[in-house]
Structures are given as C-alpha cells and as structure tokens.
Amino acid sequence: MASNNSLTGDGLSSRPINYRVILVQVFVAVFLCINFFQIIIFLMKDSFYTTMRYILFAVILLSDCLFLFMSDILLILSYFSIFIQTWLCLLMYIVLSVYIFVTPLVLTAMTLERYVAICMPLRHAELCSTRSTLHLIFIIHSLSSVPCTVILSIVFASAPHSFYTQNIICSVEMFILYSWQGHLRSAIGQFYFLIMCILIVSSYAKIMKVAKAASGKNKKSTRKALKTVILHAFQLMLSLIQLWCPFIESAVLQIDLMLFINVRYFNYITFILAPRCLSPLIYGLRDEMFFCALKYYALCGLYKKQSSS
Template sequence: MAYNISLTGGELLMRSINYRLILVQVFVAIFLCINIFLITTFFRKDFFYTTMRYILFAITLLSDCLILLATNSLLIFSYFSLTMKMWLCLIFYILTSVYTFVTPVTLTAMTLERYVAICMPLRHGELCSTRNTMRSILIIHGLSSVPCIVFLCTLLASTSLSFYIQYKVCSVEMFVLHNWQAHIRSAISEFYFLIMCFTIVFSYVKIMKVARAASGEDKKSTWKGLRTVLLHGFQLLLCLIQLWCPFIEAAVLQINFMLFINVRYFNYVTFILAPRCLSPLIYGLRDEKFFLALKYYALCGLYKKHIFT
C-alpha cells in the first residue's frame, strides 16, 4: 500500500517539517544497505539457497527492499507535488499492494517451517525440500495477489479509460472511489489477519509442548525455535497493523490535517520501516550459520571459522 503524503491543502505545513523526510531517507538507505549485504551473503553459499528457511528469508529481504523503494519514491513524489499518469500510479499501487502481503505471508510460511522442523523432524527433509520451497514461493505470491486482484476488479468496474490518463499526485486513496470498495479491502485484510494469527498461535502452542518434553541439546534447540516464532509473531503483528493504517488515517484526516500528517508519519516509520529491520535481526544475527557467513564476508575473509554443512 502506498504510504505517501498528499500536499493538497497543506503544502506549507509539509515544507516546515522536511526534517522528517530527511530522517526517512537515512533510515531507508541504512535498511537497504543492510538488506543488500544480507542478500549478497545469501547467494554466496549454496547451503543457503538450498535450504527452505533461508530461501524464505531471502524472499522477505527482496520484498522489503521493493516495498522500501516503492513507498519511499511515492513519498518523495508527493512531498514535491510531482504528478504522474494514473496508469503509472496504478502500477505502483499493484507492486506495493502485492508485496505488502508478501512479507507477512512469507513470515507465516517461515513459522510453519519452524513448526515442521521441531514438531515433525522426520518429515522436515521431505516437506521442506527445494522443490516444495519453489512451490511455496508461488503459493505465497498467489495468495498475496488475491487482495490486489479483487480490488482491481472493483476499480475497473467503477472507472472509465479517461481516468487512467489523468495527471495527479499518486495516492492509493484516489483508487477508492466508493465506500464499499474500502469495506471489501478491509474485510480481506481482516480475513488474512485472522488466518495468519491462528497459524502463529497454533505453531507456538505445538512448539511449546515439544519444548517442555525435550531434554538436553534438543531442549535448547527447541526453545531457540520458540523464540524465533515469537519474533516472527511480533514482526507479523507490525506488518498486519500496517494493513489497517489506511482506514485509521482516513478517519483522522476528517478530524485534523496536522494530526493526519503526524499519524501517517508515525505509521510509516513504525509499521513499514520497523518490521523491515527485524528480518536482519531474526536471521541475520540470531541464526548462527548466517551470522558466521556475515562475519566472514564483513571481515573480507579474515574470519576463517565457518560451519556450512
């Protein structure tokens, strides 16, 4: 979803708080550099791109990079009141809409992978094979595209060709022409929210049972997996709250424009930027093998210890 700030009726106000735009650029640049380094590390070792959890991790990194680039571009376009044809804005909307869902759906798939690894270890190799991982990626993108496809169908049924050749400042709100469109989008987002929350809770409860019954090294490994699921749950919660932000912002806009600007800025930083910095924490630093690979390449090969088996 495009979290861009409209300057209509408030251009002078936005100019006076340009430090926020600069701060966002700093955050985006830092996150992109970290993610690019992680993606580069991922492709340098065949162990990573033949293991399901690392492949899904790479998908989240690529999705996060695309979301950051697209939403930040729209933020800049809106800040400087740069217009574009609506068909081009629609392309931006499609990309941001699909990949807004790709990240939480992938996180859900990663949680299920941890559930299989801990609760069904004998079937983990079969269920989480490279071939099944490729199928999972297709399913993830298919499920993530459903909300966008539904919304596009409602949009195409409500607009004429002339709508797409107009020049306007790009904003997702321009595609919501009727209240019932917003209601449909809200219903789909809530449905996805419930399914993903159920999956997280189910996996957590099952892993908790295994953790209590395990002993020794198995217990340590299981509790580590449990903490990973908890972090996925927190990251997923932030991503899912993001799906509700447009409805909160629309309500706030009716009350006060300055409050709307502050709420939208807070939502962008908290529910778009923040979840994107948790992926490097969960698998970039907490995962032993990936951390050793990062350390090895960060030190230009001077750190010799690595355990890619």
C-alpha cells in the first residue's frame, strides 16, 4: 500500500520542498537551456558537424543533457520517496552508469585532437576526419559500457526474478549486492581515469614542448591549446573525485545522518553537476569560431532591428 500511495502522489505531499531541491532544479534548468541552445547552433553550421572537435563537443553537450536530466529525476524520486519498479530503476541505472564515463572520455579525446592539431598538423586531416570521429564516438560508448556491463552481469547472475518486479526507492546502490562489487566498480573507474590522466598529462607535455619552439601566431595557438588541456584536466579531476564520493558518504553515514545528507548534497553539486556545467562555458565560449556563431544567433534579432533602422 505504501508503494501505491507514493505512485499516486501521496508521497509528494509527505515532504516539503526545501531550498536545496529548488536550487538544483534552477541549476539543471539553466544549463539544459544553455546546452540545447549550443546544440542548435552546432546543427546550424555545416562546418561544425564536419569537424572533429565540434562533433565531440556536441557529444559532450548531448551526454551532459541526458545525465543532468536523468540524475535530476533520480534526485526527485529519492527526495520525495517515490517508489518505482526495479526494472525501471535498472534502465535509469544503465543510462547514468554509461554516461558518467562518456563526458570524461570525450574530454580526453578532445585533448588528443588538440595534440594532433598542434604536434602533428600534417596528419590532422587524415586522423581527425568525420569517419574517424564516428568510429571514436562508437569506441567511447563501448568503453563507457564496460563498468555497467560488469556490475549488471553480477546482478543478473545473483538476483532472483522477484527482485525485478518489486517496488523500490530508486538508487544506484540498489544494484551493488555485495561490498566487493562496489570496490570492483570503483577500481574499474579509477583505472579508466588513471589512463585518461596519463594521456592528458603526456599531451600537455608534448604541446608545451612545441609551444616553446613556436613563434608568432603558432605560439598563440599552442598557448590556447595548453589552456584547453588544463581546463579538460580540471574537469577530469572533478569527475575522478566523484568516484571516491560513495566511500566518503558511507563513512560519514556511520557518524551522523544529517552530516551525511549535507555531504551528499555538496558532492552532488560539486562533483556531479559542476563538471557537466563547465563544458558549455569552457569550450563553447572559448572557441573563437563557435563563440562568433553563438553571438550571431543570440543577437540575431538585434541585428535585424539595426539593419531596418
């Protein structure tokens, strides 16, 4: 009966909305609007969807939109204690588990694209073609699916059939049936991020070497590439810390429940929302060509008024 009441809406009235939930909704709504606007701009210029870095940037925008939307739904379901069936929660878990890795992997790919552009300019057109980009996106999604596949294989082998039909308050922890499962998930994630960090640091070192030898316009271009790599590394660091959050939260939960709620909220804002909100601000506004298109379409109505007057 409790699950039916929650599904029909009684669960919504049992807990008041506080400022934290409203703040998250504002953050999510604002950045979804910004992301959608930048996706529209991407689709409006042919040169964008034939260039690797812009295609990868669009993949990040789409990935972040999906992740923000799904994680926000999960937050609302959890906050209001709304019960859903396990199979629906399982679908949400699959999406979130896959797309938690897509953004950092794409950031790494964008760093490697900048490395090829600066350090191997003669091979850039060959290595960074549209076809290569599509293959790279497929590889990224395949790699992102590995941790989820490993965890779900254990769940499917261990959980009884009744597990998938019961009503639950959806949480990603529902599919961690054993403590070693959580350690395995964390180990896979940290291995991924170790490889990504190595690739970003080595790319930065090689671009730095080219920057020292460059002059004039080339020097300016390489410096901009270095700043982009640093910003990607910063986003990656925030995403890496996110993997340690469950361990911190479980330790805090044993100390105090209210402290656990505060820490979990802080982790959600800082290490889940923030890295995915930085992409449109960092890359969309720093890229000169994309920023010009952004400004043109954002001020299109103003241009029309000026031309008519």
